[in-house]
Amino acid sequence: MEKTMQKVAKESFMSWNRIEEIILDVKPLFDAASDAICIQNVEGEIIYRNPYYEKMIKRGNRELVEDERYIYHNDRQAGKIVVYHDLSEINRLKRELDRLNQKLRKVQVKYSFKDIIGKNKELLKVVNTAKIAAMTPATIMIRGESGTGKEIFANAIHNNSPRRNEKFIKINCSSLPEELLESELFGYKEGAFTGARRGGKRGLFQEADRGTLFLDEIGDISSRMQVKLLRVLQEKEVMPVGSTETVPVDVRIICATNKPLEEMIEEGAFREDLYYRLNVFPLFIPPLRERREDIGLITEYLLNQYNEFYNRNISEIEPDGIDLLQQREWYGNVRELENVLSRALINMEEKDVVLTKAEIASALSGENVRNGKKTAQEKESNFTFPNNLKEALEMVESRCIEEAISRHKGDKNKAANDLGIPLRTLYYKCKKLNI
Numbered sequence: 001m002e003k004t005m006q007k008v009a010k011e012s013f014m015s016w017n018r019i020e021e022i023i024l025d026v027k028p029l030f031d032a033a034s035d036a037i038c039i040q041n042v043e044g045e046i047i048y049r050n051p052y053y054e055k056m057i058k059r060g061n062r063e064l065v066e067d068e069r070y071i072y073h074n075d076r077q078a079g080k081i082v083v084y085h086d087l088s089e090i091n092r093l094k095r096e097l098d099r100l101n102q103k104l105r106k107v108q109v110k111y112s113f114k115d116i117i118g119k120n121k122e123l124l125k126v127v128n129t130a131k132i133a134a135m136t137p138a139t140i141m142i143r144g145e146s147g148t149g150k151e152i153f154a155n156a157i158h159n160n161s162p163r164r165n166e167k168f169i170k171i172n173c174s175s176l177p178e179e180l181l182e183s184e185l186f187g188y189k190e191g192a193f194t195g196a197r198r199g200g201k202r203g204l205f206q207e208a209d210r211g212t213l214f215l216d217e218i219g220d221i222s223s224r225m226q227v228k229l230l231r232v233l234q235e236k237e238v239m240p241v242g243s244t245e246t247v248p249v250d251v252r253i254i255c256a257t258n259k260p261l262e263e264m265i266e267e268g269a270f271r272e273d274l275y276y277r278l279n280v281f282p283l284f285i286p287p288l289r290e291r292r293e294d295i296g297l298i299t300e301y302l303l304n305q306y307n308e309f310y311n312r313n314i315s316e317i318e319p320d321g322i323d324l325l326q327q328r329e330w331y332g333n334v335r336e337l338e339n340v341l342s343r344a345l346i347n348m349e350e351k352d353v354v355l356t357k358a359e360i361a362s363a364l365s366g367e368n369v370r371n372g373k374k375t376a377q378e379k380e381s382n383f384t385f386p387n388n389l390k391e392a393l394e395m396v397e398s399r400c401i402e403e404a405i406s407r408h409k410g411d412k413n414k415a416a417n418d419l420g421i422p423l424r425t426l427y428y429k430c431k432k433l434n435i
């Protein structure tokens with residue numbers, strides 16, 4: 001279309017009749033165009049309009065951009081061709097794309113600061129600092145025991161940052177062996193190793209370009225990975241495995257750990273230079289036992305969610321029940337509280353509206369008062385192996401895992417270490433064995 005317009009407009013030395021002839025030549029093309037076209041003489045009178053132009057006038061379409069070319073005759077302006085590009089369809093598709101992107105972002109980033117429940121002074125201070133930190137590009141290090149909400153904080157910070165419309169990618173650094181973690185983070189070139197994918201693979205740093213990368217359990221990375229990570233943070237570029245070329249990346253790092261990094265530096269297990277690169281904006285989330293006043297609030301919040309999830313109708317909790325929850329040490333923090341409440345609700349019935357102290361006590365001890373399910377000790381005394389070997393092995397596996405987790409007061413990292421299996425395998429087994 002552009003070429004045809006230029007051709008018509010360029011016939012500057014020809015007579016108006018000749019121009020009309022040319023217009024006649026290209027008329028079939030203009031007639032078939034899906035843009036609105038009109039040709040005007042020097043007085044502005046329309047001497048030709050294509051069918052799409054007529055349609056557009058009838059529809060009163062306003063989402064248009066205009067493009068015009070003057071027609072010259074003996075160096076004098078003889079008229080012009082005007083093309084109106086209809087943007088309504090493009091705009092409709094753009095709106096649809098924005099809507100889908102919004103939806104996708106909601107799936108990717110689950111939490112915002114309003115999902116962090118609590119009124120404890122220390123917690124509120126952390127939330128405020130996190131909100132300030134979110135607006136800066138600084139690297140953030142989130143510290144806190146397991147289940148204190150480090151991941152929620154990381155999500156909320158991304159969601160409140162100027163990068164909120166870009167990707168938020170999380171990786172648990174302790175869940176993968178070193179080589180796999182390296183290729184996940186930095187990507188690899190085709191043929192980098194046996195089994196490498198054809199065409200290579202982009203690493204998470206590249207995937208998170210312009211967005212945020214959340215490195216969970218950062219205290220668990222090997223010395224070699226610490227060096228590689230330090231290099232990326234200093235140079236702002238990654239070198240995929242098997243490649244000699246670097247790729248620039250613009251990624252905001254949030255990391256988290258419950259490991260005593262300062263002690264690890266003393267012992268030579270964590271690099272001091274990397275620590276300072278990561279610890280630009282430290283946030284310490286207090287454990288639940290140091291903010292007991294939040295237990296009631298979080299319990300109410302979780303019950304609302306679980307009512308829907310388990311199809312229950314609990315609208316009240318006995319005050320004595322809350323007292324009981326507040327007396328607990330909560331080494332597994334909010335995650336442990338979630339488990340106890342889930343257990344309590346599962347054992348209740350649809351018609352129940354009050355969560356009683358007895359039900360809470362029962363959920364805390366893992367015993368079911370209603371159905372007379374057996375306690376751990378009772379299970380112990382009646383313990384017999386099933387005949388089926390697979391079931392017997394699973395039973396032993398379950399017991400070992402349960403004991404390791406309870407020995408370490410819910411800390412799955414330590415339990416996995418003790419059991420001699422990677423944390424990822426432990427999570428997989430817990431899911432499979434319903435632990």
Ligand SMILES: Nc1ncnc2c1ncn2[C@@H]1O[C@H](COP(=O)(O)OP(=O)(O)OP(=O)(O)O)[C@@H](O)[C@H]1O
Pocket residue numbers: 115116117118144145146147148149150151152153216258298334335338
């Ligand atoms: N203040 C809070 N308000 C509401 N829910 C919370 C809060 N803190 C934690 N949770 C919930 O507790 C669970 C554990 O939180 P999260 O996974 O963020 O903890 P974490 O510190 O990252 O744990 P880990 O170190 O074991 O990975 C999540 O389901 C989260 O929604």
